[in-house]
Amino acid sequence: MCRAFPEARTFRSHAFFEHTGVARELHRRGYLYDSNLCLYLQPALAPLRHHTGLVRFPVFWEDDVHFANTGGDWDLDKYLADFTTPGLKVLNFHPFLVAANVPNQDYYEKIKRHIPDLGPDNIDRIRYQGKGVRTFLVSLLETLKKRGERLYTLGELYRMLPLDQPIAAEDKTAGRMTAHSEAEHHAYWKMSEEARQAFVRQDFQQRNARDRYATSRDYNARELEIQSLRAHLERKGRVLDLGCGNGYTLISLARSLEGWDLCGVDFSDNLRRPNTSSPSASCRTCRARRCSATWCGRRIACWRRAGGCCSARARRTASTR
16 A cells, blocks of 8 residues: 555545554554544544554544434434534545435445446436435535635644644533542542432533533443434333433434434433523434423423424423422
């Protein structure tokens, strides 16, 4: 590869495959940066210093990752606010997926045999005619152009970096976690059960309820959990999430659970508050309707998905007794 492309200074591996020895050798041979890590839709991304000496630009959005996570939801309006939040936005599109306007994994499996022979003679027959990768890319670029946004190459970003300074000096954990001293940790285990609950509740009262990471900063573990839940919810019914936080899991499930009743229970007034309870990104993607009710003496938040067309506005329909 190095002989075939002697001027190359960056790389990305298929499926983001990584090997420390390979990365170290590429850096020794003159490679300066890569984009070999996908952090799908995570806000406030910054370039990373890899231990091999490379600078890493995490991928914010990738086409096949998107349809794997959404099942093929190409409504740009649901995701546009994610693309315009502060932070690095590296977008990764596969040429074949763009050319064929692939909408989902099933369609890709049907046409992937045409990767070697796709051309003018068969593109009209192979290209998907509805919404897919291509239509999403065109809409995204047109929208960003209207907003006056500018696109940069990785090379331009690398030359812009203040390599003699910390790349990400700003603390991004505000509203996502609460730091405690060792003395507080020891005191916790000596508290009564009621005092422990009050201690934990106070932690979550300080969280930013609109931040999708307010209750869990491990994006991958949470998305795997949501995928597993979705795979095992087959017959239409009701879902009760005990300790729902700001409702991210329920709102994510509501995208595909047509006609289900989804209810969440949480003891944090801050996370349940009508004007802040749902993460803005999740409300955009799910368009869920929120109501309040009483259950076992505690207020619960309830999201109902009905007919695929709901309002994203949070409104109170029953007061807490």
